Structure formats: structure tokens, C-alpha cells
Amino acid sequence: MSQPLLQSAKCEISLTVNGKLETLHVYPMERLLDVLRHDLGLTGTKEGCGEGECGSCSVLIDGMLVNSCLIPALQVNAATIVTIEGLATDGRLQLLQQSFLDCGGAQCGICTPGMILASFHLLKKKPQPTLEEIREGLSGNLCRCTGYMQIFEAVEQAARRGAST
Amino acid sequence: MRAHPAEFELLAPPTLPAVLSLLAHEPGEWLPIAGGTDVMVQYSAGKLAARKLVSIWNLPELRRIEISEDEIRIGAGCTYTDLREHELINREFSLLSTSASWTGGIANQNRGTIGGNIVNASPAADSLPALMLYDTDLLLASARGERRLPYANFHTNYRKTQLAADELIRAICLKRQFSGYYSHARKVGARNAQAIAKVCLAGLGRLASGVIDDLRLAVGSVAPIPMRLTETERIVKGNRIDPHLIQLAKTAAAAEVRPIDDIRSTSRYRAAVVGNLVAEFLEQLSARNAQSERISQVLARWNALQPDKAAEEILPCCGSKAWAIGMAARRPLLDESALVAACDEVWKGLTESDWLEAFRSHPRIGDSHSPAAAQPQSAAWSGEEQRKVGSAGEDIKLALAEGNRAYEQKFNRIFIVCATGKSAPQILEILRRRLQNDEKTELREAAEQQRQIAHLRLRKWLSS
Numbered sequence: 001m002s003q004p005l006l007q008s009a010k011c012e013i014s015l016t017v018n019g020k021l022e023t024l025h026v027y028p029m030e031r032l033l034d035v036l037r038h039d040l041g042l043t044g045t046k047e048g049c050g051e052g053e054c055g056s057c058s059v060l061i062d063g064m065l066v067n068s069c070l071i072p073a074l075q076v077n078a079a080t081i082v083t084i085e086g087l088a089t090d091g092r093l094q095l096l097q098q099s100f101l102d103c104g105g106a107q108c109g110i111c112t113p114g115m116i117l118a119s120f121h122l123l124k125k126k127p128q129p130t131l132e133e134i135r136e137g138l139s140g141n142l143c144r145c146t147g148y149m150q151i152f153e154a155v156e157q158a159a160r161r162g163a164s165t
Numbered sequence: 166m167r168a169h170p171a172e173f174e175l176l177a178p179p180t181l182p183a184v185l186s187l188l189a190h191e192p193g194e195w196l197p198i199a200g201g202t203d204v205m206v207q208y209s210a211g212k213l214a215a216r217k218l219v220s221i222w223n224l225p226e227l228r229r230i231e232i233s234e235d236e237i238r239i240g241a242g243c244t245y246t247d248l249r250e251h252e253l254i255n256r257e258f259s260l261l262s263t264s265a266s267w268t269g270g271i272a273n274q275n276r277g278t279i280g281g282n283i284v285n286a287s288p289a290a291d292s293l294p295a296l297m298l299y300d301t302d303l304l305l306a307s308a309r310g311e312r313r314l315p316y317a318n319f320h321t322n323y324r325k326t327q328l329a330a331d332e333l334i335r336a337i338c339l340k341r342q343f344s345g346y347y348s349h350a351r352k353v354g355a356r357n358a359q360a361i362a363k364v365c366l367a368g369l370g371r372l373a374s375g376v377i378d379d380l381r382l383a384v385g386s387v388a389p390i391p392m393r394l395t396e397t398e399r400i401v402k403g404n405r406i407d408p409h410l411i412q413l414a415k416t417a418a419a420a421e422v423r424p425i426d427d428i429r430s431t432s433r434y435r436a437a438v439v440g441n442l443v444a445e446f447l448e449q450l451s452a453r454n455a456q457s458e459r460i461s462q463v464l465a466r467w468n469a470l471q472p473d474k475a476a477e478e479i480l481p482c483c484g485s486k487a488w489a490i491g492m493a494a495r496r497p498l499l500d501e502s503a504l505v506a507a508c509d510e511v512w513k514g515l516t517e518s519d520w521l522e523a524f525r526s527h528p529r530i531g532d533s534h535s536p537a538a539a540q541p542q543s544a545a546w547s548g549e550e551q552r553k554v555g556s557a558g559e560d561i562k563l564a565l566a567e568g569n570r571a572y573e574q575k576f577n578r579i580f581i582v583c584a585t586g587k588s589a590p591q592i593l594e595i596l597r598r599r600l601q602n603d604e605k606t607e608l609r610e611a612a613e614q615q616r617q618i619a620h621l622r623l624r625k626w627l628s629s
């Protein structure tokens with residue numbers, strides 16, 4: 001390689017993950033996905049494609065759904081992150097998670113955390129989504145097992161049960 | 166080979182001047198990164214040439230949308246979600262919000278920025294054809310100052326632009342002069358979300374007395390840069406839309422583009438699709454013109470009626486006499502959007518007893534008779550709205566009747582829901598949920614449902 005390799009320094013970032021304040025030393029260009037899985041041991045967030053196409057690594061940053069594989073660590077300094085591990089409270093599943101179980105909305109499980117966070121984000125914005133809105137809300141999350149129908153049913157059921165409240 | 170984060174530097178200056186001074190200090194050395202939806206993909210694949218990056222994500226100077234009388238200025242750091250959720254952009258620049266809606270999926274729309282899309286300069290970018298049509302200017306900023314240039318000439322060649330090494334796009338400026346235009350956007354790809362277009366088209370058209378007095382067409386994915394179809398526009402302008410003109414436009418458009426064969430499609434297919442999309446746009450423009458003429462006729466007749474007659478005619482759309490009188494008083498209403506806006510204003514200003522009167526004009530869900538004697542038109546519309554309930558199983562119908570009784574006992578009025586498109590089990594779930602509401606919350610929810618019913622009925626009335 002003609003260009004000499006740059007050796008960057010680690011930086012300190014503080015962020016709130018699932019309600020807990022964390023201070024970490026990371027390379028600024030480390031992907032949030034890797035910070036969550038390796039530095040914090042939160043392996044519920046999955047890596048699928050690693051290029052923002054499949055939605056498996058979806059998390060919420062300050063309430064916004066994002067692909068964590070496309071976020072450099074420095075950009076989440078001072079942010080509030082929710083991962084799939086942050087939804088259940090006191091060992092009890094969220095209504096939305098329960099609906100995925102009840103409707104058979106999960107099979108191999110790789111897409112499931114992302115699907116649930118994308119659904120969670122959708123129901124916060126649209127508590128009673130139409131089927132078209134559900135399809136759009138989940139269009140960035142790919143599932144190769146279920147054929148999607150049970151997933152859409154799970155979100156419809158969760159909405160009817162008032163999951164957004 | 167995957168990139169190693171230790172080999173990359175990333176800084177996040179807190180202000181735009183700080184970013185610009187970094188760019189001025191070492192022009193071309195620093196790659197700006199906003200939401201990362203393009204840069205991080207290259208980075209992860211080990212294909213990013215730059216080693217030094219500067220974050221411009223969420224810089225307040227780049228995230229504003231400023232509106233003046235004749236222009237809207239969109240900060241380059243606004244995301245697709247920002248565009249989709251902006252009321253004025255939806256109303257006046259719908260090509261932009263529509264193309265934003267099929268860029269990536271929701272997660273990428275929350276991060277991808279309009280400025281990033283422009284400088285990334287992909288020939289397949291979804292929002293660029295839309296920007297080509299709105300007489301767009303770009304505001305570029307550097308430590309040397311600001312300059313403004315027309316977007317039409319910004320892309321010079323494949324992934325080449327007029328942006329200097331020390332410059333950033335600060336804002337995208339759109340002229341507010343397209344309210345009378347019909348807009349049309351189409352993307353042809355493997356699927357809508359998360360797929361790069363084989364062809365995308367944006368069109369703006371305006372007719373005056375049946376003649377096309379302005380037509381603008383831009384396409385993506387069919388040339389090294391997004392392009393206007395100037396030759397096709399020239400052929401079409403000043404003419405009436407008929408099958409002959411559509412055929413001419415289709416042939417001209419297919420001949421005007423310079424597509425290539427690649428992994429997503431072939432040159433021949435792309436050229437043919439461009440022709441078809443142009444034809445489709447012209448057909449819709451013509452149909453839209455005919456429809457708006459019909460709507461104008463309905464409204465012109467209604468606008469000329471005596472107030473009591475006008476109120477009487479529109480009453481079945483809502484059921485509240487005060488609403489109908491309020492609507493008649495707001496005439497003349499000249500188009501569908503003015504009518505719907507008036508509906509919302511009048512409805513919000515009514516008293517609780519007016520709302521209750523509107524609720525009483527509907528039959529119970531599952532019944533065919535309303536508590537108050539409904540007008541025949543209202544009863545006919547109720548039948549259409551509740552069609553799916555009529556064909557439900559006996560057990561669901563029984564459960565609905567039970568739910569209705571419980572609801573009426575608790576709230577002392579019938580249960581109102583905008584039933585159009587909803588199945589009986591869906592309505593039952595909604596009924597059960599709303600039974601848990603307190604009186605105040607429930608009144609608001611019922612009023613919102615009634616507002617939605619009125620919108621649907623107004624549209625049916627306009628096309629009657």
C-alpha cells in the first residue's frame with residue numbers, strides 16, 4: 001500500500017444503553033454493532049449483511065430506528081440506545097414480543113430482534129397501523145424463514161392489544 | 166477485506182465553521198460523513214479510500230428547514246424521514262417526499278441525508294430526478310464563504326460534481342411555484358424498499374384549457390448522471406394529450422436516454438421502460454385533468470346553491486347539522502383539498518352535542534339502522550363502509566353485538582369506528598380496546614373516527 005497506515009487513537013464515549021450509563025474506550029470508527037456485541041456483550045443485536053440492507057442489526061438511537069452496522073461509535077457519544085435486551089421488564093416480555101411468540105413470527109431468530117425493534121418503532125409512531133403501513137415499516141428487515149405473514153399478524157395483534165401504550 | 170477501525174480517524178467538530186476550517190486546512194483529505202448510509206458501506210467493505218473522516222451528522226446548521234414566501238431551504242443534513250414528515254414538503258414538493266419514501270427502508274431513511282445523496286452522486290439515486298424538476302439551487306459553504314448555483318448543472322459526469330475539495334452542501338433551495346402541477350414519480354426495481362432502481366422517473370405537468378403548458382421529466386439509472394428528458398418535453402409541450410402524442414413521447418424518451426447493461430438490468434429494457442413510464446405519466450395527467458374537471462363541476466354547482474340547500478346536500482357526509490351549515494358558510498370551496506381542510510376546521514370547532522348528533526346518524530356496527538333517522542345517502546354509504554362486517558361469521562357478529570351493548574352502557578352512545586377496509590375481527594379488537602378508555606379519551610377517539618369517515622364520504626360525494 002502506497003499510503004502509510006494511519007494509527008488512530010481510541011476515544012472515550014459515554015452512552016446510555018437499555019437504561020444503563022456506559023463509558024467506553026473505543027476507536028471512533030468502530031461500528032456501533034461491534035461496540036454492542038463485543039464491548040458490552042449484548043449479542044441480541046445480530047449481524048446479517050453488514051451493509052445496511054437486511055435490518056438484523058436494528059437498534060434505536062434516541063428513539064430512532066437505525067442499522068447499527070452503519071453507525072460509527074463516535075456518533076453515539078451521549079446518545080440513548082435501546083437494543084432487544086432492553087424491551088422486556090423484570091423478566092416479562094413486552095406485549096409486542098409476546099405477539100411474535102403467539103403468532104409464530106420467529107423461526108431461525110436472526111431477523112427477530114431487528115423485526116421487533118422495527119415494529120416497536122412503527123407502533124410508537126403509528127399505534128394503529130394499516131397492513132400497508134406495517135409492510136412499509138418492516139420493509140428494511142429481511143426474513144428468509146417465515147415468509148413475513150406471521151410477522152405482519154404479530155404486529156397487527158400487538159397493535160390491537162395496545163402495545164404502543 | 167474488512168477495514169480495521171484503528172486505521173481510520175474520525176472527528177466530530179461541534180459547529181459548521183469548525184468543520185469548514187478543517188476542510189480548508191487540508192482540502193481533499195477529510196471525507197465528510199453524515200448518516201453513514203453510503204460511507205459506512207464502503208468502509209465496511211474495505212473500499213474507502215479516505216482515512217480521515219469528519220462527522221457532520223446532526224450539525225444544527227445543516228438540519229434546519231427554513232420557509233420563506235417564495236422558497237423553501239432544506240438543510241443538507243436533513244434526513245429522508247425529515248422530508249417525509251414535513252407538511253409543506255409533502256404538499257408542495259411531493260416528488261421529494263415520495264422518492265424519499267422508497268429510498269432504502271425506514272432505518273436508512275432515519276439516517277440518510279438529502280445532501281449526502283446529492284454528493285454521493287449515484288446515477289441511480291432515488292431523490293435526484295425529483296430535485297432536477299423543481300428549479301433547485303444548491304447553497305455551498307466553505308471557509309472562503311458561500312456560493313449558490315443551479316442544481317441542474319451540478320453533476321458533471323459519472324460521480325463527478327462541481328463541489329470543491331473544501332466545500333460542503335449547506336442547503337437545497339426549492340422555489341415555491343409548483344402548486345398547480347400534477348406530480349408523478351415511479352421507481353422500477355426488484356422491490357420498492359432496499360433495492361436500487363433499474364429506472365426511476367419524476368414528472369411534473371400542468372394543463373391549461375386541456376393543453377400541456379408545462380411538462381418536466383427527469384430520469385435516474387439511465388445515464389451517468391440523473392438527466393432531464395428535454396427533447397421529449399419539447400415535443401409534448403403546447404399540445405393536447407391524445408394517443409398519438411403519447412406514442413411520440415414514448416419513442417422520444419426511449420431514444421433520449423443512454424442506459425447501460427449492468428447487474429440490475431439491460432440497456433434495452435431500461436430504454437423501453439423509460440418510454441412506458443413517460444406514457445403512463447401522460448395518461449395519468451390526462452385522466453387527472455378529466456377528474457379535476459368533474460370535481461370542479463360538482464363544486465361549482467354546490468357553491469351556487471342557496472345556503473340551506475348546500476347544507477342539506479352535504480349533511481350525509483357527516484351527520485351534524487351544525488357541521489353542514491358551517492361547511493355551506495365556507496363556500497366557495499374550489500377543490501378537494503380546500504373542501505377537506507374546511508371539513509377539519511369546522512369539525513374541530515363544533516360542540517360536544519354536535520359531535521353526538523353526527524355519531525347518532527350512523528347505524529350500530531353490524532346493524533343496518535341508525536338511532537336517528539338517517540338520510541338515504543348516509544344509510545347507503547354506511548352499508549358500503551360496513552360491508553366486511555356483514556359477511557363475518559355468526560360468532561363474531563354476536564361478539565360485536567355484545568361489545569356494542571357494553572359500550573352503549575358505559576358511554577351512553579353508539580360505538581363509532583371508521584369501518585372502511587376493516588374486517589369484523591379487527592373492529593372487534595378495537596371495540597374491546599376502546600371499552601377500556603375513560604370518557605374524555607374515548608370522546609376524542611370517536612370524534613377522530615368520525616372525521617375520517619367524513620373525509621371518505623366527501624371524496625365519494627365529489628366523484629358522484
